[in-house]
Amino acid sequence: MLASTATAAPMEKGKPPITEQTARSGGPIDPQQAKLRFDVADLAIEVLPEREQLRGVATLTFTAKAPLSALLIDLDRNLPVSAVSIDGTALGRDAWANPQGRLSIRLPHIVAEGHRVTARITYGGTPHVAVRAPWDDGLVWSETPSGRPWAATTAEGYGCDLFWPCLDFPTGEPGRVDLHITVPKGLKAPSNGVLKGVDTLPDGRTTWNWSIKNPNTYAIALNVAPYKALRATYDSRYGNEIPLRLWYLPSHEAGARRLFAEFAPTLDFFESLIGPYPFGDEKVGVVETPHLGMEHQTINAYGNGYRATEAGFDTIFQHELAHEWFGNQLTAANWDDYWLHEGYGTYMQPLYGEWRDGAARYAAMMQDLRMNIMNEAPLVSGRALTEEQVYETENGGPGQDIYNKGAWVLHTLRNAIGNDAFFDVTRRIVYGRPDPEPGNFHPRYGSTGEFERIVKEVTGKDYGWFFDVYLYEAALPELQQHRADGILRLTWKAPNAKPFPLPVEVQVGDRVTRLPMTGGTGAIPVPQGAHVIVDPHARTLKQSDTVEAYHRWQKAHSARP
Template sequence: MIPFLLLLAAAGPLPDKGEPPLTARTQISGGPRPAEQTAVTFDHADLSFEVLPKHRRIRGDATLSFTARAPLTRLVIDLDRNLPVSAIAIDGAALPKSGWSNPEGQLTIALPRPLAAGDKVRARITYGGTPHVAVNAPWDDGIVWSATAEGKPWMATTTQGYGCDLLWPCLDFPAGEPASVDLHITVPAGLKAPSNGRLLGVETLPDGRTRWNWRARQPNTYAIALAVGPYDEIRGTYRSRYGNEIPLHYWHLPGKAAEARALFDEFAPTLDFFEQVIGPYPFADEKVGVVETPHMGMEHQTINAYGNGYAKAPEGFDWLFQHEFSHEWFANQMTAANWDDYWLHEGFAQYMQPLYGQWREGEARYAVMMEAQRNRITNAAPVVRDKLLTEEEVYEPAKGGAAGDIYFKGAWTLHTLRWLIGDEAFFRATRRLVYGRVDPKPGNFAPRFASTREFQEIVKEEAGRDLGWFFDAYLRRAALPELVEMRKGDVLRLEWRTGGAFPMPVEVKIGDRIEWVAMEGGRGAVTVPAEAHVVVDPMARVLRRSVAVEQFQAWQAKARR
């Protein structure tokens, strides 16, 4: 075995963006999985990282504990081959190098003995190398190596799209979460390593390096994150409306104390909004954590990445902080088990911004923020396809993905649903989706997996009627419903044109009064005086086709050429 330090000396030039290249296998997160991965329960991960900024390398030691659900003769674990394995031990016994292989980014380990259902196994994997450098994080994954204005190392990871295997040996699909994780992150002297969960302690090594020890429960596979820099820290405590106290932490770069304090001051009111409108903060026993990163941001559980440059906005709050924080409920507490249901993360998170604007300032702010999102809906592909999909198949247009529509169309779908079924049913359904119950309190819920089909069933129960037609129209078909108006004499006839049944009611303003048109069978009529001024859907309750928006988007696209 070649000593790791000798490998560093022979490493050659530092990697640039996009280097070293990834295999097609490593770029896949989610989708159909090998039978060996779905045949295990991931009990625990003990992950040790050493970050070497000078060489842009990491070394890792991962002990992974599993319980077999079915007979197994091998383990199949995802790990980028740019992080070659130097040793593996199964239940403490070292394997010969012939006992594993990783040609394309899926590490196959032959077990010394077959496992029966219910048997436990512990695999210790020692690895290290040059991790892939992100081209444009967080939209393109990997490590971002940077430096502060004073020239000190500053780095962060992001792995949502390509997956956790860019950083550690894992099961790279949403339902592959370990039940708990211990993290040990060793960094050069003078640097800090805030990470997921609760801080167990910081050790100072004889040469001045420090080891940061963290413990997290059931983090998303892509939520395990490294962030290293010469951080200053702001701390506080939030007294929850549920009676518990929640630690607040913000790690920021030196020299930005005033801006950092202003952002930190947003933590408490944002937390109060979510706890009042949605329910208890899911990780109150760990922390609310945010860290400044050299990329835009990501919902890393209890250590959300923030890189918005302390931008100001007319709504009076930092959209990036608010969006990533909302993922503690919609992605980390409630996780889509299949990337096909990705909109449950992003659509809800996107909707939380105008909802927060409404909570803070009222209806005018809500309407302005919803209108801005409406103009970004493209309707190029269905949001949900009812298939087992990879993250890129859901997000990338070139692979049939809905791209930004999982955000903006998702948010508008929720806006229309809320009006259709009313606030009480909508928020009861949302709480059941997030917590699995309508009465969440600290200690009576745990992170859970969810799906569009489950949410649809919850809505049916809370609304007291089947709304399959609603979910089909907005999520499973690309084109929006089109409302056709036909006015003749003193009658206004309305007709929905869609690819299926769509009995969506509509409000019609006739002069100074508003009438409700039921639209049974997708058609309806209302009597209007010949001289009356009529506005259909005057409060923009219903997501529907808009020729004006389509023309605006076409004009924008042409202007950008």
């Protein structure tokens, strides 16, 4: 490809506009796309920061799971296709079309079930610019403090089709992606997986060659800047060595070194509590970006400014690293199960606080999360949804509750079934087995239904009533209290009168008793004048007058001029 030296005016955020099809990621899978197994994507992409453009050649190999007469591949129409070939044979211009962001390619012959087909797609143009990354998606074009180009991609919400031809649904993961990212002289392009080499072109441009196995669909990331890098090797408690890499802007070296010092203890936490780092044969990678953060597999985006936090560790770094287990190793097969990514990813921060500093830190961090639970929609609908239908409350989704409420559901489950059972459940849903070791597991898809089955398998008890209330209802269960004649009676009132026999701790004086709440009710003697605290250690997610009053106050005051 030829480098361009012309300079264009910066593209306005949110422009060029994208179609409804491009904005849609996930949901029901098109029957034609369901016929494809995505084997390999070879992506040669040139980033042109001065023009805010991309140029690409994507070579995509699929195996037909049923006879194929056409390929349907998601690609933003802002990146128009200029050439297509199938198995090395160029197609005429009338063989493909992309009116709405789903490229349709008419195959020159039927591809039989079990046979492979390779499409080579040449494309390029002006990609959609993110308005407020990472909460919406696209390219982020920026400058470093020294005025050099700084660019990054984010694609979780709208999907991978914003900058490369892909299957834009969670189970559309390619078996391998090879990346060849060409950038202007003096810039670097850290990306996913293993660096296979850097080629220097005659005019000084460089091409960065990467390879990654089984990447999450939205995890492929472009990052361009005059980066410097910190490098180390982590000796895992599982006996393997893991490369550690942090790419940062040169003017931010002091902060980068402080963050890099957090890599090893954070990894040790995850490996001791959950299990082996899933991509140890590739790397733990972090890159400084002009947006806050995103879980791009083995190259997590970080834009938190290396700031200090009251928790004593960088919660953005820790959260995005958590997604290597919960999101990249374990991927929800349907965005409706998104809480498994974000609930677990969020719960890891208070768990790390507890691991580092003890129960007080854990309790404080859990309380912060509790104050942000809104209960406007169930965490799980039981339907195939798009990412935006889950993430956006205006689309009827649970929104931020997949983080905060999801973490509290896990906290409550942990206290209900015990530490050993909870972390056994966690390992099984993440790795597909209870005994993960490097080399004996692969990235996998999971679901809420599987999670429920694993809880039943591990505990020997049916916790369907627990999930029916916490995941499939918006409202929280209410714990009603009635004290008379020396007896405190507790009754669970769950949404839609569902059964809810969750045990509850009660402190009477200095003594704490765990009430079984059989049938959703329980009673305990209370001497006259005794001080009583129900759920004294806040082990249970339940309706709270205090939280609801706080939310009403917030809403009233935010509406004032």
